[in-house]
């Protein structure tokens with residue numbers, strides 16, 4: 001206890017001095033006309049801030065915005081962080097002046113251990129980011145490639161349905177989140193490593209990925225002053241390195257296997273479905289004129305799995321929770337699906353992907369879920385490439401700027417009764433779903449669950465497809481009901497994404513159609 005106290009005091013005093021000097025000599029301090037915000041003593045501000053959960057931080061920010069306006073600065077340690085809550089300022093920054101706002105801040109020391117900054121989401125705005133992002137969008141996420149994973153989606157849907165059927169036997173409530181997470185994880189694993197993996201292998205990958213993802217926040221303290229924590233908190237650093245090595249032990253053999261398979265088969269086999277790893281094995285880094293090494297490929301695969309799994313399964317859980325809470329919306333959706341299933345000549349058991357285009361109310365339900373419960377309440381932090389003006393203030397070069405996603409989707413100036421779940425708000429009357437809603441915010445931002453502009457989520461279309469396909473089939477196959485005396489509780493908590501504080505449990509029974 002005493003040793004810990006001394007360690008903490010030493011870290012705090014040392015960091016106080018470091019932050020104080022940084023503050024005195026940082027260009028941001030010299031800039032003068034940053035957006036307004038509270039004055040804090042840097043180090044204590046930093047400690048307070050780091051101890052807050054994201055929901056607490058959001059509440060503090062809401063108060064600050066009420067006091068200082070839609071753009072505020074908070075000093076987290078030596079560096080000012082700007083927070084934007086206003087849709088038109090976000091549009092001005094990310095769409096109209098996108099080139100200046102598309103960078104990312106320098107990664108924290110712990111992120112560097114697991115390879116971030118070498119992946120798409122953390123890469124600096126430049127040729128490497130461009131190459132990696134273009135590879136993902138052009139090789140894996142474009143429409144025709146996504147179609148080639150159709151059989152994988154059907155396989156995963158079958159697994160999910162079997163789990164739900166088995167868990168709902170004997171009229172027991174089903175806790176769905178683990179099943180949703182596993183299903184979304186399977187989809188991404190198959191796209192990443194090819195479609196020949198069995199469930200045992202997939203579970204092994206899920207285990208190492210989740211350990212790192214959910215445990216990562218525990219290592220935040222190491223970023224406080226890495227040189228010092230490497231001495232004082234050595235064991236924690238060792239633990240982090242161990243997690244990284246465990247991930248490599250599982251992923252590197254898969255990459256190697258794919259490399260061998262690709263060399264043997266890809267030329268002669270026309271049924272060969274290209275995986276994300278295959279594309280990474282071919283890439284050539286523009287500046288260094290070399291191929292990616294195995295560690296870099298592990299980092300990119302890991303990003304692919306994390307970025308597309310938790311976000312989508314979180315959104316799926318929120319949407320299903322609302323369908324349980326509001327049976328009339330579930331019924332309306334079921335009737336819409338029934339309409340196309342009876343008209344069509346399709347297999348009665350499954351709502352096929354091609355049918356999704358005929359379901360505007362389904363799309364409205366998904367959009368309303370993403371508006372009301374965006375899986376991330378902030379986009380990833382952006383950094384600016386040079387001094388720029390925003391809302392009459394100066395954002396200094398390399399300054400960090402954050403955009404408040406949830407606030408924008410709940411703006412009462414755009415959305416009537418914004419906290420209510422009303423899919424109808426996305427139907428424009430003529431039921432032409434192509435005209436439904438521009439979620440990319442290119443002309444105007446009304447909500448931005450996927451971000452907007454140059455760093456917009458490249459997995460947007462894939463995520464919407466996964467959500468539409470799974471929600472449609474879950475509602476088509478099962479009747480979802482609240483557990484008696486246990487109302488669906490929509491309160492939130494922060495994990496990797498913003499999840500349900502009390503995970504969804506529901507009574508599920510096969511539909512009698």
Ligand code: HEM
Pocket residue numbers: 120121122133304307308309311312315374375376378379380381449450451452454455456457458459460462463
């Ligand atoms: C409902 C599901 C999803 C949501 C809500 C979501 C949301 C987001 C958000 C808010 C960002 C940050 C945008 C910014 O910083 O301005 C982002 C970035 C990213 N997302 Fe997604 N995402 C989802 C699914 C996916 C999927 C399925 C994939 C991949 C297959 C993916 C891959 C990425 C990548 C690689 C980035 C980094 C982009 C960059 O920095 O250039 N996401 N996503």
